[in-house]
Amino acid sequence: MKKILLIGAITAAILSSCGTSSRGELVGVQELTEFYPSDPYGMVFIPRGTFTMGANDGDVPYAHTTPKKLVTMHAFHMDQTEITNNEYRQFVHWVRDSIARTLLAEGMVEGYEYIEETADGEFLENPYLNWNVPLNLGNTDEEIQMVLEEMYLPLEDRIMGRKEFDSRSWSHNYSWVDKSPAAQKANRFDPETKTYREGFSRQNLVHENDVYVYPDTLAWMHDFSYTFNEPMFDTYFWHPAYGEYPVTGVNWEQATAFCNWRTNMRLEQLSNYQQKYETEFRLPTEAEWEYAARGGKDNQIYPWGGPYSRNSKGCFLANFKPIRGNYIADGYAFTSPSVSYWANDYGLYNMSGNVSEWSSTPFEPSASLFVSDMNPYYTYDAADNAHPMLKRKVVKGGSWKDVGAFLQVAARDYEYQDTSKCYIGFRCVKTYAGVETINFGY
Numbered sequence: 107m108k109k110i111l112l113i114g115a116i117t118a119a120i121l122s123s124c125g126t127s128s129r130g131e132l133v134g135v136q137e138l139t140e141f142y143p144s145d146p147y148g149m150v151f152i153p154r155g156t157f158t159m160g161a162n163d164g165d166v167p168y169a170h171t172t173p174k175k176l177v178t179m180h181a182f183h184m185d186q187t188e189i190t191n192n193e194y195r196q197f198v199h200w201v202r203d204s205i206a207r208t209l210l211a212e213g214m215v216e217g218y219e220y221i222e223e224t225a226d227g228e229f230l231e232n233p234y235l236n237w238n239v240p241l242n243l244g245n246t247d248e249e250i251q252m253v254l255e256e257m258y259l260p261l262e263d264r265i266m267g268r269k270e271f272d273s274r275s276w277s278h279n280y281s282w283v284d285k286s287p288a289a290q291k292a293n294r295f296d297p298e299t300k301t302y303r304e305g306f307s308r309q310n311l312v313h314e315n316d317v318y319v320y321p322d323t324l325a326w327m328h329d330f331s332y333t334f335n336e337p338m339f340d341t342y343f344w345h346p347a348y349g350e351y352p353v354t355g356v357n358w359e360q361a362t363a364f365c366n367w368r369t370n371m372r373l374e375q376l377s378n379y380q381q382k383y384e385t386e387f388r389l390p391t392e393a394e395w396e397y398a399a400r401g402g403k404d405n406q407i408y409p410w411g412g413p414y415s416r417n418s419k420g421c422f423l424a425n426f427k428p429i430r431g432n433y434i435a436d437g438y439a440f441t442s443p444s445v446s447y448w449a450n451d452y453g454l455y456n457m458s459g460n461v462s463e464w465s466s467t468p469f470e471p472s473a474s475l476f477v478s479d480m481n482p483y484y485t486y487d488a489a490d491n492a493h494p495m496l497k498r499k500v501v502k503g504g505s506w507k508d509v510g511a512f513l514q515v516a517a518r519d520y521e522y523q524d525t526s527k528c529y530i531g532f533r534c535v536k537t538y539a540g541v542e543t544i545n546f547g548y
Contacts, residue, residue: 141383143539146372149183150453152398154542159396159482160474161516162407171516172392172474179397180481181542184390185533187444187455188352188463189364191343194321197364200371201276201319206243206254207235213253273320280366284311286486313487317363321355325528339528350443352461352531358499358523361389361464361532368534383539390535392467392500392518393482398535399457399503399515401450407514409450409457415510423447424459425506426513433506440506440528458513461531462501462521469498469520488523497523505529 145151156178161171210218220233243254259272289311322328326339342348343355356364368387376384390398403411410423417423422436424447433439438446442460449455466485467473473484488496498520504512507529511517521530 139379141380141540143383146183146387146536148185148187149534149536150186151538152179152182152184152394152452154179154181155397155402157397157400157404159393159516162405162514170511170518171514172518175474175479177393177397177482178480179393181538182390182394183536183538184394184398184452184454185535186449186453188461188531188533189361190350190444191353192349194353194356194364195344195349197278197367198273198276198319200367201278202257202271202273203241203243204235205276206241206257207237209253209257210250211235213249215249215253274318276320277316277318278363278367279314279316280363280370281312281314282366284313284487289487315359315363317359319360319363321353321360322357322526323355325355325526329528350445351441352444352456354441354461354528354531355526356531357526358389358464358521360526362466364532365389365534385537385539387534387536389464389466389532391481391483392465392502394535395463395465395502396515398452398454399450401452401454401457403451407516409454409515410448411451415513424504424513425456426459426504427507427509438506442506456503458503458515459508460506461503461529462505462508462512462519462527463503464521464530464532465500465502467500468496469500469518494522499523501530 156176158174159172159177160174207218211220217239218236221230221236222233223229245251257271257275259270263272264270321343323340323343326335326342338345338347342351343353365387372387373381373384399409400406401409401411403409407413408415408423415423415426415428422428425436425438425442427433428435436459442456444460445455446460447456450457468484468486468488470484474482477484486496499522501519501521502515502517504510504514504517512519521527
C-alpha cells in the first residue's frame with residue numbers, strides 16, 4: 107500500500123510541475139490558464155438540449171412551416187429583447203462620430219490628430235483615431251465647423267435652410283469570412299490540377315462589406331401607403347419616447363453589420379488571451395431562434411406553452427393583429443416596448459409578435475430535408491447582382507401587423523435581405539464560449 111501511495115505521489119509531482127520540461131511524460135501543455143466566459147450584458151443563457159423542430163398545428167400551410175424533426179442544439183446566449191431604437195442609436199452614433207473624428211484627424215485639427223506612436227515613443231505601423239478626446243459636434247469653433255461641413259446636407263437639399271446631418275454617407279465597413287460549404291469547397295479547388303487542395307485557407311473567403319447603417323425612417327409610409335401615419339412615425343427612430351421600442355426599418359445587411367460592430371466593441375475590452383476564445387455576435391439561425399422561442403416547452407404552439415393567444419383572464423399574450431384587424435385589442439396599435447407582456451421560460455420577451463425578427467438562414471422550403479439534425483446550419487452568400495430568390499432570408503415570430511398563425515414558433519416567413527420593413531427587427535445571439543457540462547447524478 108505504501109508503494110502505491112509513493113508512486114501516486116511521484117506521478118502527481120510530475121503532472122503538477124510548472125516547468126517547461128515534461129520529464130519524459132505525456133502531460134499536455136501546462137502554461138495555459140482556464141477560461142471562464144462571462145455573460146454578455148442584456149443576454150440570457152440558452153442551455154443545450156434537444157427539441158422537436160417544426161409544425162405543431164396542422165391548420166398552418168406547409169409553405170409557412172417546416173416538417174417535424176428532432177434536433178439537438180448547442181448552448182448559446184440570446185438578447186432578452188429585440189434590439190431597441192436606443193441600442194441601435196449607439197451603433198449609428200459610433201459610425202457618425204468615427205466619420206467626424208476621421209475628418210478632424212485628416213484636417214490636422216489640434217487634439218484630434220491620429221495616434222501614431224506608443225507611450226514608449228515607438229511609431230505604429232497603423233495609426234488610429236484618438237477616441238479619448240471628447241467630441242462636441244455642436245462646437246461653434248470655425249475650424250471644426252469648416253472641416254465637418256461635408257457631413258451636412260448640401261445647400262440645395264436643405265429645408266428652409268436648416269443645417270442637418272447627411273446620414274446617407276454613414277456606412278460601416280467590415281470584413282468577414284464566408285463559411286458556407288459551397289464557398290469552402292470552391293476555395294479548395296485547384297483549377298490547374300483539377301483537384302481539391304488539402305487543408306483550409308482563407309484565400310478568396312475573406313470579403314469586405316460597406317453597409318449604410320441609418321434605418322429607413324420612411325418604412326412606415328412605404329409599407330402602409332394608403333393610410334395616414336401618425337406624425338410620430340417620422341421620428342420613431344430617434345424620438346426619446348420610442349427609445350425602448352424595437353428598432354425597425356433595418357434590413358438584413360444592416361443587422362449583420364450591427365452584429366459585427368458589437369463584436370468588435372466587446373473585443374476591445376478584452377485581453378489578447380480572452381479574445382482568442384471569444385465568440386462573435388451574430389443573427390440566430392432558424393433552428394436557434396425556434397429552440398429559444400419554445401423556452402424548453404417541446405411540442406407547444408406558442409412561446410408561452412398554451413394553444414391560445416389569450417390567458418385565463420381574456421388578456422392577449424402578444425402584440426399582433428387580433429379580431430380581424432382590431433389592432434388595439436392587445437393594448438398597442440403598432441409596436442410595443444421591447445419589455446412587454448410576459449417572458450417565456452428562458453426569460454425572452456416578445457418571441458412572438460411585436461416585430462418579426464431576421465434570422466441568418468436563407469429561405470429554402472426543402473432545407474430541413476438535408477440539413478443536419480445537430481445544430482442545423484444552412485447558409486450562402488448572395489451577391490449584389492444575384493437573383494432576388496437567392497436573397498430571401500427567414501423571418502420568425504410574426505409582428506404587430508400579422509394574424510395569429512404567424513405567431514406560432516414553427517411558423518416561418520421570408521423577406522429580401524436588402525429590404526427594410528416597419529414590422530421587422532432583430533436580436534443577436536452568441537455561441538457559448540465555454541464547455542457546458544450536464545450532471546446526470548452519478
